[in-house]
Amino acid sequence: MNYSDATIWLIIVALGSGTFLIRFSFLGLIGNRRLPDWALRHLRYTAVAVMPGLVAPLVVWPQATGGATDLPRILAAAATLGVGLTTRNVLASITAGAATLYTMLWLLG
Known part of the structure; x- marks a missing residue:
């Protein structure tokens, strides 16, 4: 056009x-x-709602593999989710996910 x-x-x-x-x-x-309490309660979940929408396409259809789903990214997402749920620590979950991704990329090629 x-x-x-x-x-x-x-x-x-x-x-x-x-x-x-x-x-x-x-x-x-x-x-x-001052916002009402019900509005503040809903606004607390904005990041929780937005982040999966931003990250999920990068895990399922990564540009690095031409859009094909691959095991290292799925395992890294699972590790990030697992560590995040158990520790409730953002930095620990990011570190676990990054370490898992790079380890799996190194092991699986």
């Missing part, structure tokens, strides 16, 4: 304005008010 420079800049400005307004509606308008 061939777009003119003006069309591309219009799209960039429109998307930038849209994302700014979405963030401002939450942070700018209610940022200095």
Whole structure:
């Protein structure tokens, strides 16, 4: 598709304005008010909901293998999840996952 420079800049400005307004509606308008307890309770789970959505495609369809699922990444994800659930320590789970991934890549080629 061939777009003119003006069309591309219009799209960039429109998307930038849209994302700014979405963030401002939450942070700018209610940022200095106390949120209800039910809203704070739900906001606590935002990272827990977002992280699997970001990580799962990298485990199941990794770009490094051309989109083919492979055993080292599955084992690293399992180790990360297992250590995270047992220790409740983010750094320990990241370290266990990284160590498992690099060890399995070294062992399995």
